[in-house]
Amino acid sequence: MTNKNLVVIGTHWGDEGKGKIVDLLTESVTAVVRFQGGHNAGHTLVVEGKKTVLHLIPSGILHPNVRCFIGNGVVLSIPDLLKEIQELENAGVAVRDRMMISLDCPIIMPYHVALDQSVEQRRGNQKIGTTGRGIGPAYEDKVGRRGIRLRDLLDKEQLVFKLEELLHHHNFMLEQYYGAPPVTLQACLAASYDFLAELTPMMGDVLSALAGFRKTGASVLFEGAQGALLDIDHGTYPFVTSSNTTAGAISSGCGVGPRYLDYILGITKAYTTRVGEGPFPTELKDDVGRRLAEKGHEFGATTGRPRRCGWLDVHALQRVVEMNSLTGLCITKLDVLDGLKEIALCTDYEVDAAGDTTPVYEMMPGWETPTESVKSFSELPENARAYLARIEALCGIPIDIISTGPDRSETIIKRTLI
Ligand code: IMP
DSSP: OOOOOEEEEESSSSOSSHHHHHHHHGGGOSEEEEOSBOTTOOEEEEETTEEEEESSSOGGGGSTTOEEEEOTTBOBOHHHHHHHHHHHHHTTOOOGGGEEEETTOBBOOHHHHHHHHHHHHHHGGGOOOOOSSSHHHHHHHHHTTOOOBGGGGGOHHHHHHHHHHHHHHHHHIIIIISOOOOOOHHHHHHTTGGGHHHHGGGEEOHHHHHHHHHHHTOOEEEEOOSOGGGOTTTSSTTSSOSSOOSTTHHHHHHSOOGGGOOEEEEEEESSEEEOSSSOOTTBOOSHHHHHHHHHTTOBOTTTOOBOEEESEEHHHHHHHHHHHTOOEEEEEOGGGGTTOSEEEEEEEEEEOTTOOEEEEEEEEEOOOSOOTTOOSGGGSOHHHHHHHHHHHHHHTSOEEEEEOSSBTTSEEESSOOO
8 A cells, every 4th residue: 555645844934835735735635744833833824715824723624524633742722722623613614523632742831821921021132032822831841841741631630739830830930030920720720621521532642543544555744833944953043943843853743753754845935034033144124125025925924023034045945955854845935026136046154253144145037927826837937947946956856836826726736746
């Protein structure tokens, strides 16, 4: 039996347009899996003109027969998960009977949110620019081996015992160090235990379920959140998220071993953006940057913050190809570059004695003919094709998909992946 497992990874700092591509590829798979991150992610899908923003639920959910999994590598905000389910149900999308959430998911508690916000405030102009959703502190508790996991809700007495310990610890920090109000046990139970009955039917052993798919030859899609340069180990530390966002996280984040991944797709925006603080060598603070932001509607799907915009950083992309063993690329938002006279590709960095980075650019001619909504490669303007060919040559892997607009239909598929 042949099955093909696909991975979708963002290649820069997130917001590459993964949601649309996952949604598109979901047509050919049995299940979609989230394996890291939390509701800091924001995946925007547009189907037949209707927009849906997902944060925690895998982007495959809009396909009625697909199963969706949240692996143990995801930190879970239970109220946010249930709110998202409710919103989908209100829109007529059935969720509960095809969702499984790992019993080993760490739970984001109210003290994690309070800590995230207090830590950021104290950092002042050194702040990371987090989404303020408690992601970092929840991963800290996990690694500190004191976190509350979904399975802990099954034993209330033990849960209360553990929570009381944690509250001593975190409230001490909140009150004594950050001067913030303490969090109550009641607030923690209200954000977790109180939803047990609603959650129980969705709780399960994700590793076994995914092993079952493999044995029957069913294809699975692994949906990365954020982007490779936000990876806690390989990203622009400390301006990163708290999880591994690269393909290697699949094994630890949902229990599927590395030999079972067949195709790893990197989603790359035709230019580069970043939300939050941190280095961004190709950032454009001029009219071109503002034009990219406006035309590309570059505002965060989770926080609404404006995204910083710049030229495509191929130098960083080359490292990302390597660290993820990318098979191919999907270029999104090509149409946002329409009408520019010249387009720059960053192929190297020059670092001076003080450690300041200056990008080295290769200039390419732009194109006048719009690429918006173009559905076949041969219809793209010659200069757009040359731009794509140069990216392929510099990265050493093919561009298999090109996205020319937000809708499912506005896509050029050069190679069928599955
Ligand atoms: P955190 O993940 O909330 O701790 O935020 C850490 C950094 O990751 C900040 O710069 C956030 O803006 C960024 N970040 C987290 N999730 C996303 C995402 O889905 N897209 C883009 N940036 C993100």
